[in-house]
Amino acid sequence: AQSVTQPDIHITVSEGASLELRCNYSYGATPYLFWYVQSPGQGLQLLLKYFSGDTLVQGIKGFEAEFKRSQSSFNLRKPSVHWSDAAEYFCAVGRRNSGGYQKVTFGTGTKLQVIP
Amino acid sequence: GAGVSQSPRYKVTKRGQDVALRCDPISGHVSLYWYRQALGQGPEFLTYFNYEAQQDKSGLPNDRFSAERPEGSISTLTIQRTEQRDSAMYRCASKRGRPPNTEAFFGQGTRLTVV
Numbered sequence: 001a002q003s004v005t006q007p008d009i010h011i012t013v014s015e016g017a018s019l020e021l022r023c024n025y026s027y028g029a030t031p032y033l034f035w036y037v038q039s040p041g042q043g044l045q046l047l048l049k050y051f052s053g054d055t056l057v058q059g060i061k062g063f064e065a066e067f068k069r070s071q072s073s074f075n076l077r078k079p080s081v082h083w084s085d086a087a088e089y090f091c092a093v094g095r096r097n098s099g100g101y102q103k104v105t106f107g108t109g110t111k112l113q114v115i116p
Numbered sequence: 117g118a119g120v121s122q123s124p125r126y127k128v129t130k131r132g133q134d135v136a137l138r139c140d141p142i143s144g145h146v147s148l149y150w151y152r153q154a155l156g157q158g159p160e161f162l163t164y165f166n167y168e169a170q171q172d173k174s175g176l177p178n179d180r181f182s183a184e185r186p187e188g189s190i191s192t193l194t195i196q197r198t199e200q201r202d203s204a205m206y207r208c209a210s211k212r213g214r215p216p217n218t219e220a221f222f223g224q225g226t227r228l229t230v231v
Contacts, residue, residue: 004158036222043120044159044207044222090158102147103172104220106158 002027004107012113021076023091032094033074120223137193139208146213153205
């Protein structure tokens with residue numbers, strides 16, 4: 001069974017500083033990997049995904065993530081954080097099948113606080 | 117519709133009552149998923165459908181929970197004899213069938229409170 005660990009429950013960064021949110025997964029094969037963002041009162045929005053190919057993935061809002069198979073990691077990064085990035089971020093892994101992916105397992109999330 | 121629509125947005129019910137939560141997926145989306153998210157936790161998989169067929173219900177916590185999608189579009193998640201521990205945000209998502217590696221879109225969820 002797949003699983004996802006987000007070791008940081010809460011992170012605070014200054015506006016303009018760089019950001020890295022950690023994600024480690026457990027899965028027997030090459031997984032499908034996702035990062036979602038959840039703002040208060042909003043649904044989950046996909047930031048980026050990795051399916052295959054280039055291990056450095058670019059997403060929306062200036063985010064990127066790098067798939068490192070040797071470390072079973074998929075950390076999310078942003079070079080300069082904006083106050084509007086304050087939200088909760090979820091890493092997720094999808095199980096592959098012949099139809100692509102189906103069941104997605106989410107981590108427990110990292111809450112990002114941005115201070116002036 | 118333009119996005120995944122869930123209703124009601126908020127539901128308060130008394131312990132022991134049955135509740136039905138509705139999900140209207142994006143038009144034409146083949147796959148539909150139900151997740152439950154407790155406070156401070158990530159979404160937890162409950163079940164999913166391809167068209168009207170329930171493909172995986174391994175995440176349903178017990179037999180009080182059931183889901184259906186009779187015409188391959190709208191889905192209903194039903195919780196019978198609700199308990200306080202059922203209080204959570206219930207999220208629905210839908211995904212196109214082809215190409216297979218497409219994004220799942222989430223609705224805004226139904227916040228269920230059992231008192």
